[in-house]
Amino acid sequence: MKSAVFSPGEPLRQPRTTPPVSDGGAESRSPIPSGHNSSSAADALVKNSKLSAAAPEFFPGNYASFQDDVYSDGSEEYYPETSLADFVQDFVSHLNSSPGSFESEIDYITDMLNSCVTTEEILQELVELIYVQSTSIPNFAYTGARLCNHLSYHIRLSPASGNFRQLLLQRCQNQFEQREQAVRGDPETQKRFHYYVLFLGELYLNLEIKSRKDTPGRANVLLGALKDLLNTLFCHPDDPNLMCAVKLLKLSGSILDDAWKEKGQSDMDEIIKKIEEVLLDVKCSRDVKQMLLKLVELQSSNWGRVQTASVSSDATPDNDPNYFMNEPTFYTADGTPFTAADPEYSDKYQEILDREDYFPDAYEENGNDFFCGDEDEMDPEIANNSLKMFFLLVL
Structure with a gap:
């Protein structure tokens, strides 16, 4: 380490043995002259030291931060010199590899995006870039949905064509209208469609929309879309489509079931009937059949809950049987x-x-x-x- 802060602290103790002698017979060179006391030795070290209190901050070698990867023009201010596409790809790759850094990095990323997104065209480009990344990178759907929820509240530009959230929902609507062609497409097209379905499920769980009472709630417009997507997958019951449907229901089945019951709808019962028909008539693989059977059992047990869980703030030992679930045993x-x-x-x-x-x-x-x-x-x-x-x- 070339720079650090030197603090003399206590006086240095003189060595108990004499310094080693070199081959030529001369004493080994030392910044501490012989015969000096410990106080003068410390003063000599301070005088001859190349350490500086103005040295830059030290970070361990394995420390990684997205802010360190931003390009600089040589001045003290950092800004992305590359295109918006490269910048989005950089921070998406960072969040994908280090999802735990989301909370510490998201404000910095948002500030950078606000400095870049100055026109309606750039905002539409940003929505498209994040949508493509969220529906093409494996296991990024959850982080992508969180990212979209944060940006929907913190991207300042809001043109007449719509703000970030409205443009994002329009982009999802465009893909939704092409579901019949995508579900029957080639394996690569089906794969991208399945990523889209799972991303829409995460978006329904994480995208918050404030109502007139300023209480955040889920985007109900996605509720009907998820039902139609499930019906589309079950109407084309090959193994990849069935596995995608199972993943979506394991991800959001309990939330969808509760939402439909609150509206007095029996949509989940209709979906379970479709699964039972698939089990009886379709020749799918044994593993997929096991997944479907487990899913039916899970739904019949109220998704593994004893009863509808109470809101955490209202939960008491009387109204929530899971209240003591994680309590220690004495x-x-x-x-x-x-x-x-x-x-x-x-x-x-x-x-x-x-x-x-x-x-x-x-x-x-x-x-x-x-x-x-x-x-x-x-x-x-x-x-x-x-x-x-x-x-x-x-x-």
């Missing part, structure tokens, strides 16, 4: 397990606390369970073995 003195759902939880837990008070030193600082009893209470056999081990170590 044990009484006689080994009886209990959790926070137990009616006598408070009394039993207090009993454990009282019992631990009798043995305050029962646990070591490192968390290992180690009961320190009196030496008189040590088992004779253990004491004998310990004594033998001691003498072996000494010998």
Whole structure:
């Protein structure tokens, strides 16, 4: 490291042995003259040091940030000199490889995009670029949907043709109208169509639209589109289409079911009937049949829920049976397990606390369970073995 901040701290201690002698007999060169005390030695080090307090900030070698990849013109301000397409591809690749950096990088990415998107044509180009990336990169649908939701609120340009969210939904509508041709296309066309279906499912789960009461909700316009896409996939029941339908239902089936039930619709029951017809009439592979059967079982068990889950803020032990699902399990003195759902939880837990008070030193600082009893209470056999081990170590 060429630059760092030097802090002398305590005076340096003189070496206990003399410095090594070189082949020529001269003493090894040192910045500390012999005979100086430790204080003067420290002063000499400071005087001869090339370290600077104005050195740039140090980052570990494996540290990676998207902001470090932005091009610079040599000045102190960073801006993308490349095209918008290259810039979008760069930060999409970064988010795809490091999805955990989304929260820390998204504000910087948004600021850069706002500085670039200054016309209606550039905004339409941005929507197309992000749509293409979100529907062509494997496993990027979720991050792409989050990215679209964030940009729909933070891209400032809003021309008469529509803002970012409106243009994005129009682009999805264009692809939706071509679903019949895409589902019957060649394998590559089908693959892109399946990416689009899964992206639309993630978009329905993540895209927030504020209502008149300023409460964010899901885009209901996508609800009917997802039903039609499922019907299209089941009407062409080859293995890739069926697998795509299963993935979409495992991703959003419970949310779709709840939304349709709130509207008094039985759309999910119709979809389950289509699956049962496929299982009876279609000669699909055994693995796909197993996936469809598991999906029917999952739906019949209310998608694995005991009952419709309450909103987290309103959940109580009385109205949500999953309230204590992740609570830890404790044990009484006689080994009886209990959790926070137990009616006598408070009394039993207090009993454990009282019992631990009798043995305050029962646990070591490192968390290992180690009961320190009196030496008189040590088992004779253990004491004998310990004594033998001691003498072996000494010998």
